[in-house]
Amino acid sequence: MGKFYFTMEDDKVQHLINRDPILEKLIRKIGTIHMKLSQDYYRSIVQQIIGQQLSLKAAATIIGLVEQIWSDFNPELIGDIEDEVIRGAGVSKPKIKYIRDLTDKHLTKEVDLSAIHSHEDAEVLKQLTSVKGIGKWTAEMFLIFSLARLDVLSYGDVSIQNAIRWLYQIEKEEPLELDEFKEKWAPYNSVASLYLWEAINRGLTKNPPNL
Known part of the structure; x- marks a missing residue:
C-alpha cells in the first residue's frame, strides 16, 4: 500500500x-504527515459511498x-447478494443503487x-x-487518497473551509x-489540505490559532 509521507525537509512542504x-506556522506545529493511501480503488469508492453523510x-x-456479508468487497460477488441483505447491514436503498451502478x-x-490512475485529474473527475x-x-477525495494527486483543493469540503477560516x-x-x-x-494544494485536515483531527481548531 502506498502512502503520503511529508516531512519538514520535503521540497513540496518547503x-x-x-x-x-x-x-x-501550522506546518511547523504539526510536523510530519504520514498517511496510507487506499489503492484498492473499487473498494475505496464503495466505502466512500457507504460513508456519505x-x-x-x-x-x-x-x-x-x-x-461480513460481502467477501472482500469483490465486485464479482455483489450480484449474488440481495438488496435486503445489504440493507440489513445498514446501507440505505439509494446507496445500494449507487454501489450497483458503480459495479456495473x-x-x-x-x-x-x-x-484510471493513468488519466489526468479532470478526466478522473468526469469518469x-x-x-x-x-x-x-x-x-476529489479519490484523487487525493487513492491516486495521490498533489494539487487538489476541494472547494466543497466543509472541513477545509472551516480550517481555513480558523x-x-x-x-x-x-x-x-x-x-x-x-x-x-499550487501545485501542492493536496499537501496543504492534509495539514488543514490534521489541524482538525488534532483538535487545534477548537482554540484560536496561537501557533
Missing part, C-alpha cells in the same frame, strides 16, 4: 512554507457489517478503475461523477476566496 508564512464511527460500523460500470469498463451517487467531493481568522460573514488559496498553494 514550497508551501516559502509561499505562505501563516500556513508555515455519516460520522466516521458510524461509517466504520456499517462497513464492518457489510464486510466497473465490470463493463465504462469506468475502468484498472486504468467518477458519471456514476450515480458520486459527486465532485467524493471524486487559521486565517476569517469570520463566517466574510466571503472565502478559495481561488486565492488555490493559486498560492
Whole structure:
C-alpha cells in the first residue's frame, strides 16, 4: 500500500512554507504527515459511498457489517447478494443503487478503475461523477487518497473551509476566496489540505490559532 509521507525537509512542504508564512506556522506545529493511501480503488469508492453523510464511527460500523456479508468487497460477488441483505447491514436503498451502478460500470469498463490512475485529474473527475451517487467531493477525495494527486483543493469540503477560516481568522460573514488559496498553494494544494485536515483531527481548531 502506498502512502503520503511529508516531512519538514520535503521540497513540496518547503514550497508551501516559502509561499505562505501563516500556513508555515501550522506546518511547523504539526510536523510530519504520514498517511496510507487506499489503492484498492473499487473498494475505496464503495466505502466512500457507504460513508456519505455519516460520522466516521458510524461509517466504520456499517462497513464492518457489510464486510461480513460481502467477501472482500469483490465486485464479482455483489450480484449474488440481495438488496435486503445489504440493507440489513445498514446501507440505505439509494446507496445500494449507487454501489450497483458503480459495479456495473466497473465490470463493463465504462469506468475502468484498472486504468484510471493513468488519466489526468479532470478526466478522473468526469469518469467518477458519471456514476450515480458520486459527486465532485467524493471524486476529489479519490484523487487525493487513492491516486495521490498533489494539487487538489476541494472547494466543497466543509472541513477545509472551516480550517481555513480558523487559521486565517476569517469570520463566517466574510466571503472565502478559495481561488486565492488555490493559486498560492499550487501545485501542492493536496499537501496543504492534509495539514488543514490534521489541524482538525488534532483538535487545534477548537482554540484560536496561537501557533
